[in-house]
Amino acid sequence: MSTLAWLSIASLAAWIWLLLGQGFFWRTDQRLPPPRRTPPGAWPRVAVVVPARDEAEVLPLSLPSLLAQDYPGDAEVFLVDDGSTDGTGKLAVELSGRYGGLRLTVVSPGEPEPGWTGKLWALRHGMALARARGPEFLLLTDADIAHEPDSLRRLVAAAVDHDLDLVSQMARLRVASLWERLVVPAFVYFFAQLYPFRWINRARPLATAAAGGCVLLRTETAVAADVPEVIRQAVIDDVSLARAVRRAGGRIWLGLAERVDSVRPYPGLGELWRMVARSAYAQLRHSPLLLVGTVAGLVLVYLVPPVALVAGVWSGDAAAAWAGGVAWAVMTGTYVPMLRHYRQPLWLAPLLPFTAFLYLLMTVDSAVRHHRGRGAAWKGRTYARPEAAPDR
Incomplete structure (x- = not known):
């Protein structure tokens, strides 16, 4: 031959x-697990942490969806303005005043110290501020991610019901232009091939990963894993975060989102x-x-x-x-x-x-x-x- x-x-x-x-890996049926029992009587307190740098273009499409979360327990949003030059922080305050909903706190930590990536520096300050309020869970979500009104409730219910320390959903990325159609679904396909969701979600996992756009993290697990300090230089921070949680003994679940979407446009190949x-x-x-x-x-x-x-x-x-x-x-x-x-x-x-x-x-x-x-x-x-x- x-x-x-x-x-x-x-x-x-x-x-x-x-x-x-x-x-x-090619199957797409790993979705947020449904509740197995009645939701908790007293819903855990949750702090939502949003790192944001120059996000004025997408913030009007994403932040109102967080403020409008239909969550039965106590929840608030912390937006960390990471040195934006386009008025991201000011816009966030304006959107909060216009739409109401969950309480919003906007902070600006300044430029990152040496050895830190910008996003993880922002998360460090946001998580520290949030932990002072005593939340049981932290929702780490990017500034370009829009959530359906029941997103937070479903995430917390899954974590509590299945005793999970980290619940992450791969947000549905925007697909509108020709290049997005060619490249974006393949991006998720290749990610799943590299980190098969079934392997991650097994009782005895064979792989470890998370999707950084939407991560619900148990606060005590974050402290035990020493995040984000232990991963402060990581550019691929979602996989690094998942590995840190796994090393601390945490249980992880990752799947495709149905009610969480990225609104960031990538219209061209560049x-x-x-x-x-x-x-x-x-x-x-x-x-x-x-x-x-x-x-x-x-x-x-x-x-x-x-x-x-x-x-x-x-x-x-x-x-x-x-x-x-x-x-x-x-x-x-x-x-x-x-x-x-x-x-x-x-x-x-x-x-x-x-x-x-x-x-x-x-x-x-x-x-x-x-x-x-x-x-x-x-x-x-x-x-x-x-x-x-x-x-x-």
Whole structure:
């Protein structure tokens, strides 16, 4: 057999493993667990902490949804203005006065100390201020995340009912432009492939992760895990947070959100590219060896099947065409549930190899940025050597 045929067979074998042996990552049925018993008579006190830097564009779409939470217990919102230059803090106060609802406190901690990323510096101050009020739970949610009115109630009920220390939902990201349709569902698909939700949610977990846009965290667990101090340099802070909680003995649940949405627009490829490239190499722990392995893996798993099918048909290499075609079909089938979750047309599924090629280029660009000293850049800040998700 030809070299291409052997490569296509190897790719097909990889897809059979991914289909059956990678925690059924492609399924989208890991949703917030329903209550198993009557909700608690006295609902726990909750503090909502929102780090915000230059979020005036999205805040009118997200903050009112937090203030309007239909929560039966005591809850309040702490928005931490992380050095914004667009009037984010002032706008938050105006929105609170206009919409009412939960009590809002706006604070500004100043520039982060050395060794801290901006978001975690903001969370440190917000969580410290919130803990002074004695909440049993902290809801850590990004400034671009909009919540349905019952979101907080459902999160707390799940945590109390299932005795969970961290409940996280992967917010449904905005999908409106052509580039968002091509890139965004694949972003969640790849995340689930790397961190299968079923493995995370097992009684004996095989993986650990969280989605930083929506994290309900038990306060005593946060103290025991020493967060956010222990992860203060992490750019991929959600995975780092989950690992810190797990090391402290906490129980974690992660799933797809149905009532939590990101309102941040990524209309062009450039915005999406920067979103991925700012942390991709950090996820690889800045290792050239891991980078080479990742690129080779993406080529074998995602690019070989369509190339083998087309080249095999063209050259008459039946083995390459057959194995490549079947591998591409399996790949396409595993992507369909995520497209349905995002309510996108299924004709996008066969285009996954093209999207994977874009992610390959983004990952390489992330490494190039790092080695040129630009590191992870976000909202005017650059972290030359950010950490990924430390295991310590």
